[in-house]
Amino acid sequence: MKDFIIKEFSKVKINIDGDNAAKFSDYYNLLTEWNNKFNLTAITRFEDVVIKHFVDSACGLKYFEGNISLCDIGAGAGFPSLPLKILNNKINLTMIDKLNKRVTFLEEAVSRLKLDNCKCIHSRIEDAVNLRESFDRVTARAVALLPLLCEYALPHLKIGGLFIAYKTDTEKELQGAEKAINILGGKIVDINKYTIGEGYKRSLIVIKKIKRTAKIYPRKNADKLPL
Secondary structure (H helix, E strand, C coil): CHHHHHHHHHCCCCCCCHHHHHHHHHHHHHHHHHHCCCCCCCCCCHHHHHHHHHHHHHCCHHHCCCCCEEEEECCCCCCCHHHHHHHCCCCEEEEEECCHHHHHHHHHHHHHCCCCCEEEEECCHHHCHHHCCCEEEEEEECCCCHHHHHHHHHHHEEEEEEEEEEECCHHHHHCCHHHHHHHCCEEEEEEEEEEECCCEEEEEEEEEECCCCCCCCCCCCCCCCCC
C-alpha cells in the first residue's frame, strides 16, 4: 500500500517518505471505514483514492509552502486540505463544512493522523463572518462554479492572499467569472493544467486578492443571485 502511494506521488514529482505514506494509508483506511456509514466520497477503490484524491490535492502544493494559514471551504472529506497538511505540517489549517457528519469525520481524521494546528468548523461559509480577511490561502474542490466560489472565498482572504480552485473544465469555469472576480477584489494570476492517472485532466485556477471585498459579500442568497 505504502509503495504504491510513494510511486504515484513521484509521478507528479513529489517525493514523500515512509511516514507520510503511512499517514495517507491511515487516511484511506479511515475514509473507507466512515464511508460505510456516511457517503463521504463516491471514489472508494484504493488506487483511485490515491490518484484522484490524494495526488490531485497535492498537485497544488507549490502554492502552499511555508508557515501559512489556509481555509478549506466545503471541506467535505478533507480534499485538498488534509493531503496538503500532511505534506506541509507548518500549515495552520481551518476546514469548514455545512454538514456536521463531515465535520465529525474531519475531527476524527485530524486526531487519527496526529495533525497539529487544525480547526474543524460546522458552518456555512457565508455565515462565518468572524473569519473575514483571516487567511493567506483559501481553497475549494468540487464545491460550486467559479463565480460563486469566489464570492465564498475572497472575503476571507487577506490582501495579497491566494484563492486556489481545483477544477476540471477550466474554459467552462472561466466563462462569466471575470466580472465576479473583479467585483470581489481579485485577479487571476495563474492557471495550472495537469494530468494524473490515466489521462485524468485537472486544473488549478489561482486568484490573488488585490483589494478589499465589499462587506456585503458573501451574500446569504449568492447561489440564487449570481454576480
